[in-house]
Amino acid sequence: MEPGTVESRVHEAMHRLTAAEKRVARGLLANYPTIGFAPVAEFSRQSGASAATALRFVAQLGYGSYPEFQRALRQELEERVKSPLQRGLARPPAPGRDDQFLDRFFHQAVGNLHATARRIPSSEFEAVCARIADGKGACHLFGGRFTDAIAAYTEAHLRLIRPGVRRLDGRASSRNDQLLDVKPGDTAIVFDVRRYDPQLVATAASLAARRVFVVLVTDAWISPVSRHAKIVLPCETGTDRTWDANLVLFATMEALIARTTELCWASASNRMGLGEPS
Amino acid sequence: MEPGTVESRVHEAMHRLTAAEKRVARGLLANYPTIGFAPVAEFSRQSGASAATALRFVAQLGYGSYPEFQRALRQELEERVKSPLQRGLARPPAPGRDDQFLDRFFHQAVGNLHATARRIPSSEFEAVCARIADGKGACHLFGGRFTDAIAAYTEAHLRLIRPGVRRLDGRASSRNDQLLDVKPGDTAIVFDVRRYDPQLVATAASLAARRVFVVLVTDAWISPVSRHAKIVLPCETGTDRTWDANLVLFATMEALIARTTELCWASASNRMGLGEPS
DNA sequence: TAACCTCTGTACCAGTTGTTCCGGAAATGT
DNA sequence: ACATTTCCGGAACAACTGGTACAGAGGTTA
Numbered sequence: 001m002e003p004g005t006v007e008s009r010v011h012e013a014m015h016r017l018t019a020a021e022k023r024v025a026r027g028l029l030a031n032y033p034t035i036g037f038a039p040v041a042e043f044s045r046q047s048g049a050s051a052a053t054a055l056r057f058v059a060q061l062g063y064g065s066y067p068e069f070q071r072a073l074r075q076e077l078e079e080r081v082k083s084p085l086q087r088g089l090a091r092p093p094a095p096g097r098d099d100q101f102l103d104r105f106f107h108q109a110v111g112n113l114h115a116t117a118r119r120i121p122s123s124e125f126e127a128v129c130a131r132i133a134d135g136k137g138a139c140h141l142f143g144g145r146f147t148d149a150i151a152a153y154t155e156a157h158l159r160l161i162r163p164g165v166r167r168l169d170g171r172a173s174s175r176n177d178q179l180l181d182v183k184p185g186d187t188a189i190v191f192d193v194r195r196y197d198p199q200l201v202a203t204a205a206s207l208a209a210r211r212v213f214v215v216l217v218t219d220a221w222i223s224p225v226s227r228h229a230k231i232v233l234p235c236e237t238g239t240d241r242t243w244d245a246n247l248v249l250f251a252t253m254e255a256l257i258a259r260t261t262e263l264c265w266a267s268a269s270n271r272m273g274l275g276e277p278s
Numbered sequence: 279m280e281p282g283t284v285e286s287r288v289h290e291a292m293h294r295l296t297a298a299e300k301r302v303a304r305g306l307l308a309n310y311p312t313i314g315f316a317p318v319a320e321f322s323r324q325s326g327a328s329a330a331t332a333l334r335f336v337a338q339l340g341y342g343s344y345p346e347f348q349r350a351l352r353q354e355l356e357e358r359v360k361s362p363l364q365r366g367l368a369r370p371p372a373p374g375r376d377d378q379f380l381d382r383f384f385h386q387a388v389g390n391l392h393a394t395a396r397r398i399p400s401s402e403f404e405a406v407c408a409r410i411a412d413g414k415g416a417c418h419l420f421g422g423r424f425t426d427a428i429a430a431y432t433e434a435h436l437r438l439i440r441p442g443v444r445r446l447d448g449r450a451s452s453r454n455d456q457l458l459d460v461k462p463g464d465t466a467i468v469f470d471v472r473r474y475d476p477q478l479v480a481t482a483a484s485l486a487a488r489r490v491f492v493v494l495v496t497d498a499w500i501s502p503v504s505r506h507a508k509i510v511l512p513c514e515t516g517t518d519r520t521w522d523a524n525l526v527l528f529a530t531m532e533a534l535i536a537r538t539t540e541l542c543w544a545s546a547s548n549r550m551g552l553g554e555p556s
Numbered sequence: 557t558a559a560c561c562t563c564t565g566t567a568c569c570a571g572t573t574g575t576t577c578c579g580g581a582a583a584t585g586t
Numbered sequence: 587a588c589a590t591t592t593c594c595g596g597a598a599c600a601a602c603t604g605g606t607a608c609a610g611a612g613g614t615t616a
Contacts, residue, residue, distance in 0.1 A: 029397050034355050038352065041603080049564085052564075101533065102395050106391045245532055298594060299593095328596075
């Protein structure tokens with residue numbers, strides 16, 4: 001029998017699997033390796049497939065029988081338990097192939113996350129969350145070409161936990177109709193990353209002139225919007241590729257959403273009961 | 279059944295065990311818990327006892343049958359393998375210092391990223407990127423209440439590297455005007471996470487019926503859309519908070535964007551160098 | 557639309573497993 | 587040393603598991 005862990009075999013064989021067999025594969029990877037120790041009936045049922053399909057699946061992996069498959073699983077588990085330090089992420093970085101793309105990309109993302117956690121002072125982060133949570137004044141969000149989607153995501157969540165949340169089109173500059181119901185004491189969250197958008201700066205300037213508390217979420221090089229911002233959350237977006245990774249901005253906003261939800265849990269749960277979609 | 283891990287039960291029951299039963303107990307503790315997943319014959323042989331003795335042993339532990347004993351063992355292992363994700367959350371019980379929030383949140387995100395990299399076979403990921411990069415057929419994106427923002431972000435990027443990218447309103451179900459210019463051979467990327475949206479399923483079904491290649495980006499529990507999907511990219515979204523973290527979906531799409539950009543660029547230069555048709 | 561092919565679940569068979577029973581061995585007390 | 591009790595393992599039995607053949611469903615092509 002060829003070498004390789006069961007998990008690696010699943011990945012390798014995935015392409016030649018049929019639809020139902022893939023469901024079984026995903027089911028195995030989902031709770032790996034425990035479900036593999038169950039009898040075929042339970043193993044297949046958990047993936048919503050029939051026992052026969054599960055059998056064909058293990059055959060595709062190269063095992064002669066289901067017990068043989070389980071034996072391999074046991075040996076593998078034994079290896080992992082015997083080396084207490086190898087636990088977790090110590091997987092051999094097999095080079096050469098491009099099929100490691102996801103691994104490499106995520107690895108880099110992890111680096112960015114750590115760098116960002118170091119760069120953002122928790123006092124700044126907390127201040128933003130607290131301000132949004134107290135619910136005083138409206139909360140306006142807007143971003144640039146790509147970051148607008150992040151603004152939209154944040155808006156969708158904040159709407160559930162407090163009133164007065166709205167997203168305005170930052171690229172339409174400082175059009176008056178947008179700024180009509182902006183009042184002093186409001187909060188604005190601006191997203192701007194490299195290739196900084198001049199129109200965002202203009203809009204932010206207008207808001208700042210109206211005594212709006214401006215929060216800027218930007219990259220490590222800091223958007224010029226910072227001139228008008230009370231608080232800046234700089235995120236590490238470094239990557240060696242064509243575009244920078246906005247992933248960390250997204251992560252920061254999701255952390256902000258979670259934290260803000262914690263801070264005003266009472267009013268949030270009130271709204272969740274009412275604001276469910278159709 | 280009374281509480282307690284299998285291992286603790288062994289220790290607790292040790293005194294009332296007979297000589298041969300104790301050998302079995304020691305054998306189990308020696309390579310715990312792997313040997314327990316073997317059939318009784320092998321399990322007992324490894325301790326130099328008979329099968330009958332091993333059966334009496336598990337009866338002494340309080341289990342009604344050998345399969346029941348194995349089931350308990352599996353559940354226990356499942357808890358242990360899930361714990362690494364909970365380790366990031368094991369810290370928070372100290373609520374006095376909340377200034378670690380960002381650190382904790384990002385730490386958990388890192389765990390989710392690793393889990394996702396393990397769960398998504400690279401062949402699946404590559405298949406999606408290749409299909410989008412080749413530019414044949416249109417590419418439709420849509421998502422649910424929150425994930426719609428991720429669809430929008432992806433759309434904004436894909437528009438730059440290939441034609442025929444558009445986002446449709448997945449929550450408007452399968453309205454005909456949306457499906458008018460959908461052709462067989464097109465590709466659709468569907469986003470759906472827990473609290474799965476029935477309308478997304480409906481839309482995906484309509485697309486699949488029209489021979490559209492459906493790609494599903496979902497969470498670890500797998501949206502029912504998977505029934506109509508050719509490829510599924512399951513992302514780990516686990517968190518102990520009110521909402522799951524869609525961060526990993528975002529990360530996966532950003533990786534997809536980066537990879538697809540690479541592929542487009544490579545194929546472009548290939549055409550120039552080799553003059554390869556089709 | 558119709559024919560074809562692949563895929564998938566059901567039904568059934570065979571093999572193995574778990575379980576029990578009982579004879580004998582070992583140990584203990586008299 | 588004998589009797590009694592406890593314990594152990596081999597063997598028979600029954601339940602269940604894994605394996606396979608088959609037919610229907612779904613999708614693809616002409």
